[in-house]
Each structure stands twice: as C-alpha cells, then as structure tokens.
Amino acid sequence: MTDFGPDRAQRPLIFHRGSCCLCKRTDDLHELSEFGKAVCSNCLPRFVLRKVRSTVNSYNMIGKGETVGVALSGGKDSVALLDLMLQLRGRRHIRVVALHVDMGLGEYSTRQRAACQRIAAAHGVRLEVEQVAAHGIRVRPLGDWPMCAVCGGVRRALLPRLGRRIGVDVVCTGHTMDDELQAILKNLLSGKPEASSPVLPGTPSMPRKAKPLYFVPERVTALYVELKGLEFFSDPCPEFTEEAHRLKRVWDLLEELAPMGKVQVLHGMRRALTGKPGYKPEHPCPECGEPTTMRVCPICRLKQ
Numbered sequence: 366m367t368d369f370g371p372d373r374a375q376r377p378l379i380f381h382r383g384s385c386c387l388c389k390r391t392d393d394l395h396e397l398s399e400f401g402k403a404v405c406s407n408c409l410p411r412f413v414l415r416k417v418r419s420t421v422n423s424y425n426m427i428g429k430g431e432t433v434g435v436a437l438s439g440g441k442d443s444v445a446l447l448d449l450m451l452q453l454r455g456r457r458h459i460r461v462v463a464l465h466v467d468m469g470l471g472e473y474s475t476r477q478r479a480a481c482q483r484i485a486a487a488h489g490v491r492l493e494v495e496q497v498a499a500h501g502i503r504v505r506p507l508g509d510w511p512m513c514a515v516c517g518g519v520r521r522a523l524l525p526r527l528g529r530r531i532g533v534d535v536v537c538t539g540h541t542m543d544d545e546l547q548a549i550l551k552n553l554l555s556g557k558p559e560a561s562s563p564v565l566p567g568t569p570s571m572p573r574k575a576k577p578l579y580f581v582p583e584r585v586t587a588l589y590v591e592l593k594g595l596e597f598f599s600d601p602c603p604e605f606t607e608e609a610h611r612l613k614r615v616w617d618l619l620e621e622l623a624p625m626g627k628v629q630v631l632h633g634m635r636r637a638l639t640g641k642p643g644y645k646p647e648h649p650c651p652e653c654g655e656p657t658t659m660r661v662c663p664i665c666r667l668k669q
C-alpha cells in the first residue's frame with residue numbers, strides 16, 4: 366500500500382497533543398499543521414516572530430546597523446512583515462523604512478496608498494513611494510500575462526530601484542511559503558524546476574533581496590494581523606484575476622491530505638536543487654541597463 370493506505374487514513378491527521386506548543390493551554394488553539402503544532406491566540410504572534418527571527422538569522426538577511434526597506438502593499442502579508450521587522454530592530458540597530466509602489470490604477474491605488482501612509486505612520490516609519498506613472502508607463506495586460514503577473518513584474522522591477530534611490534541595504538518582501546510553493550509549481554509545470562532562494566545577494570549598485578516570511582504560511586500571517594488588530598488594506602483589486610492564483614489551491618489540498626506536506630515539498634525542492642543556481646541570474650536590460658531576469662525588463666516592455 367502507499368502512504369495513503371487504510372492505516373494512515375484511519376489515524377487522525379494531527380501531530381500535536383492538543384495544547385499550545387508555547388504555554389500548554391488547551392483552549393483557543395490554532396492548528397498549524399505545517400509545523401505539526403498547535404498554538405493559542407495569545408502565543409501566535411510570538412510564535413511567528415520566532416520563526417521569522419530564525420529565518421533572518423539562518424540566511425544572514427540583515428546585517429548590524431543596516432537600513433531595511435520593507436515592501437508595503439497594505440495587504441496582510443506586507444503589514445505582518447513590517448510589524449515583525451520592527452520587532453527585530455532593537456538588537457541589530459537597524460533602521461526600517463516602508464517602500465510602496467503606486468501602480469496608478471485610479472481610485473483603487475489612491476485609497477491603497479492612503480492606507481499605506483496610515484499603516485506606516487501607525488508603526489512610526491517613513492513611507493517612500495515609487496509611482497509607476499513617473500516612468501511614463503501604465504500597467505496593462507502584456508502578451509499572455511494576466512494583469513496580476515504584470516503588476517508583480519513591475520513591482521519586482523521597481524522596488525529595488527526605489528531601494529537604491531533612497532539607499533537601503535536590503536529590500537524585504539512579504540512573499541510567504543504559499544507564494545514560493547506556487548512559484549515552484551508554476552516552474553515545474555513549465556518544465557523548469559527552480560526554487561527561489563530566501564535571500565538574493567545584492568550588487569554594488571543594487572540592494573540585497575530577502576523574504577523573511579519564506580517559511581510562514583499565508584494563513585498564519587493573516588492570523589497574526591487579525592490577532593494583533595493591525596490595520597490592513599482589503600479593497601478588492603479591480604484587476605485581480607483568480608486564474609493567476611489558482612495553483613495555490615493545490616497546496617492547501619496537499620496540506621489537508623498530508624499535514625506538513627507544504628514544508629516537506631519546500632525543503633525537498635530546495636535540497637533537490639542544491640548546487641544549481643535555483644533562480645534565474647539577472648542580466649542588464651538591453652533597453653535601460655537595469656537588472657532583469659527577462660529578455661527586456663517589464664518597465665521597458667510596457668513602454669513599447
């Protein structure tokens with residue numbers, strides 16, 4: 366029989382002992398199947414902070430005294446990231462600044478930007494904004510890319526440029542475990558096994574890139590924001606396409622059938638790709654000279 370034979374199916378798919386892994390209380394628990402643990406509402410923020418601190422340390426994401434740019438879209442992941450990075454600040458003597466890319470999608474972007482101003486102010490940090498319109502472009506569908514992919518590409522291109530302009534050492538983005546798994550699956554399905562790295566080195570002209578939430582599921586960052594009562598921006602994006610995010614459902618189903626499945630796949634893929642670059646190397650865009658993994662960077666493609 367396979368692992369999914371009758372024996373396994375009859376066992377309850379729970380690894381923990383019905384108590385919080387930090388304080389042992391037995392009520393108000395959240396089952397974090399990804400970690401094989403349960404944690405109570407009171408301890409969850411501390412649990413997430415520990416995870417993120419250990420990721421930041423293990424991958425040397427941030428050096429002492431550095432300036433950290435945190436990408437802030439206003440969504441739950443980015444708000445959780447900002448809140449968490451501020452808690453890591455003390456011992457490392459780092460400075461934190463929030464970075465926002467204004468996509469120029471009319472009223473929606475105006476409200477989003479205003480929300481980010483409020484969120485940054487509530488956290489006592491400065492918000493630096495890069496306007497897509499300032500580059501003489503408008504975000505629009507490109508070839509066979511859905512709009513969400515175009516926005517993602519534009520954000521990926523402009524965040525490091527904004528970071529460089531204001532002199533940050535590292536740009537941190539709110540990519541979660543689920544984002545990484547979706548990227549892995551997309552790459553696999555297009556015949557290019559690749560797993561991105563939690564941290565990408567900088568160049569003399571570009572800041573390092575880091576994903577401190579790499580090992581935190583999206584569901585858990587959402588819980589973090591809700592339990593801490595943090596403001597976030599939840600207006601539905603007028604350009605959102607469910608289609609672009611459909612592969613995330615695969616991992617939720619896997620996790621339901623095989624607890625800790627997401628984490629196992631993530632680590633397994635990273636191990637399998639050890640020694641390979643694991644990510645596409647960047648080269649200068651032939652039009653503007655900025656680093657990109659594409660033939661022409663998305664900003665220049667939108668100008669064509």
Ligand SMILES: [Zn+2]
Pocket residue numbers: 385386387388389390404405406407408409
């Ligand atoms: Zn607890």
Ligand SMILES: [Zn+2]
Pocket residue numbers: 650651652653654655661662663664665666
């Ligand atoms: Zn370019």
